[in-house]
Amino acid sequence: MAEQTAASVHNPGSAVSPSARKTRNQPDDVVPAAPTVSLVTGPLRKLGADAVVVGLRPGEDAPTAAEGADEVDAAFDHRLAACFAAVGATGAAEQVHLLPGPKRLGIDVVAAVGLGEPGSDDDRNREAIRRAVGAAVRALAGSATTVAVCVSPTLAEAAAAAEGAALGGYAFDRFRTKPVARTPVGAVVVLAGGQAKADLRRADARARTVTTAVNRARDLVNTPPSHLVPAGFAERAQTLARAAGCTVDVLDEEALADGGFGGILGVGQGSVNPPRLVAVSHRPRRPVAHVALVGKGITFDSGGLSLKPTSGMLTMKMDMAGAAAVLATALAAAELDLPVRVDAWCALAENMPGGSATRPSDVLTMRNGSTCEVRNTDAEGRLVLADGIARASEDGPDLILDVATLTGACIVALGKRTFGVMGNDDDLRDRVVRAAGEVGEAAWPLPLLEEAPERLESKVADIAHWSPSPPGGALTAAGFLSTFVGPGIPWAHLDIAGPAFNDDAARGYLPSGGTGASVRTMLRLLETAAVRD
Numbered sequence: 001m002a003e004q005t006a007a008s009v010h011n012p013g014s015a016v017s018p019s020a021r022k023t024r025n026q027p028d029d030v031v032p033a034a035p036t037v038s039l040v041t042g043p044l045r046k047l048g049a050d051a052v053v054v055g056l057r058p059g060e061d062a063p064t065a066a067e068g069a070d071e072v073d074a075a076f077d078h079r080l081a082a083c084f085a086a087v088g089a090t091g092a093a094e095q096v097h098l099l100p101g102p103k104r105l106g107i108d109v110v111a112a113v114g115l116g117e118p119g120s121d122d123d124r125n126r127e128a129i130r131r132a133v134g135a136a137v138r139a140l141a142g143s144a145t146t147v148a149v150c151v152s153p154t155l156a157e158a159a160a161a162a163e164g165a166a167l168g169g170y171a172f173d174r175f176r177t178k179p180v181a182r183t184p185v186g187a188v189v190v191l192a193g194g195q196a197k198a199d200l201r202r203a204d205a206r207a208r209t210v211t212t213a214v215n216r217a218r219d220l221v222n223t224p225p226s227h228l229v230p231a232g233f234a235e236r237a238q239t240l241a242r243a244a245g246c247t248v249d250v251l252d253e254e255a256l257a258d259g260g261f262g263g264i265l266g267v268g269q270g271s272v273n274p275p276r277l278v279a280v281s282h283r284p285r286r287p288v289a290h291v292a293l294v295g296k297g298i299t300f301d302s303g304g305l306s307l308k309p310t311s312g313m314l315t316m317k318m319d320m321a322g323a324a325a326v327l328a329t330a331l332a333a334a335e336l337d338l339p340v341r342v343d344a345w346c347a348l349a350e351n352m353p354g355g356s357a358t359r360p361s362d363v364l365t366m367r368n369g370s371t372c373e374v375r376n377t378d379a380e381g382r383l384v385l386a387d388g389i390a391r392a393s394e395d396g397p398d399l400i401l402d403v404a405t406l407t408g409a410c411i412v413a414l415g416k417r418t419f420g421v422m423g424n425d426d427d428l429r430d431r432v433v434r435a436a437g438e439v440g441e442a443a444w445p446l447p448l449l450e451e452a453p454e455r456l457e458s459k460v461a462d463i464a465h466w467s468p469s470p471p472g473g474a475l476t477a478a479g480f481l482s483t484f485v486g487p488g489i490p491w492a493h494l495d496i497a498g499p500a501f502n503d504d505a506a507r508g509y510l511p512s513g514g515t516g517a518s519v520r521t522m523l524r525l526l527e528t529a530a531v532r533d
Helices: 070-075 080-085 122-139 155-168 197-222 230-244 253-259 262-268 316-335 381-393 408-414 426-439 473-482 519-529
Strands: 036-040 051-057 096-100 109-114 146-150 187-191 247-251 276-282 289-301 340-351 363-365 371-373 399-404 419-423 443-445 491-495
Touching: 036 155, 036 197, 051 070, 051 080, 051 122, 070 080, 080 096, 080 109, 096 122, 109 122, 122 146, 122 155, 122 426, 146 155, 155 187, 155 197, 197 230, 197 316, 197 519, 230 247, 230 276, 230 289, 230 316, 230 340, 247 253, 253 262, 253 276, 262 340, 262 363, 262 381, 276 316, 276 381, 289 316, 289 381, 289 519, 316 340, 316 381, 316 399, 316 519, 340 381, 340 519, 381 399, 381 473, 399 519, 408 419, 408 473, 419 426, 419 473, 426 443, 426 491, 426 519, 473 491
Parallel strands: 036 187, 051 109, 051 146, 146 187, 289 340, 289 399, 399 491, 419 443
Antiparallel strands: 096 109, 247 276, 276 340, 363 371, 419 491
């Protein structure tokens, strides 16, 4: 039987009203640990902060104070840049230095962070601010409880600073039994003087919603697989959907079998933790567009019978980052009350080598009725996505985005910081890449291979899901997925295998661990869809 909440997709009228969203209290285990961030008008001396962040730009001989630092500079007798230059500051991007605050400022610590050279456009400048403020807030952990930020002369830049603070101050410490040595910053206030109150409120609300969505996705990715099996993910999605006023439907293993979801079932049948398909929907009264999001949700990937080496499993709790991203995006769309219908499909399974596991050369019958030969059980993500895409297509959306930590080949092609975008519609693909650039995420367009159908020919089934030929592996995987998209539906595939998980040191506003990659890109695309002609 399908598991359903009171807010089921079969009864949209039962969803929580927008007014009720504000009074819902979420359990502690679904609230990301990050500083509370507010946009305020100041003045600085009345904010009660115990640290302040200012920006520096590189100069010919010494750094210069960036806009927004006038009050702090005056407290340093207009020698702010010179004082920080004396301790090695150059204004280089994300370089952070701390000094005691002058007594007249009434603030204990002053942090100067490098903004680097001005960018060639506003998007780049806002991203530089996000990264700089994220680095500064993280550097102030253990030194400050409340931080004021003075780096942003415009409302758009102040909002970027707020995003950087909330994302850079994120911490995942749910499983620590002892206090951390450096307590994260608890609150950040970003000065945005001279702004209309209504504009300030809107920018503040959006920044909070966007960063909560990203940090929500990070939390899910960082949760150990012992504590986030498919059913557990589904339960958390139900809790979050209720709070956001979304409808939600959960298909368990019996409902998946009845519905012909052979891909999801095939991947999950080797595990004692059965698979799920979760649909979370934001359904405004008069939507101007209908967007379906499909996320790969492998809560742990051992490789199945095509077992990974030990080193290859160390970060495989992150193989559900796509499902985390689409869930977080749908919830944020509801919280922003976007006039776009959003259906987020989370295809969830644990890929394990149990006695009932799918074998290479098995044939599965997929949701769209086609048969698929399995050649490699460690190429499982495309199987669950195929079923999710086929199901999403049945509702006739205006477009489909799928998001997945899908291929190592994409990391080989683009590195760890850039996700690839492929699709059957060049305009949609380019819109995704453009949206990514606008919010500071790195994305790159890639083609579909003309020879993909030849690579995926099977002698025993309609299609094979994997090719042993390594060149162009990310493109071959996308070619397989394209065959499950409904006729005439624009579709784009986001392979976030590289940037979804940072196994290096924290940088900018990106922590070690889950990053929430693609959430801001998808939200930006939804916002543009809401105003498209």
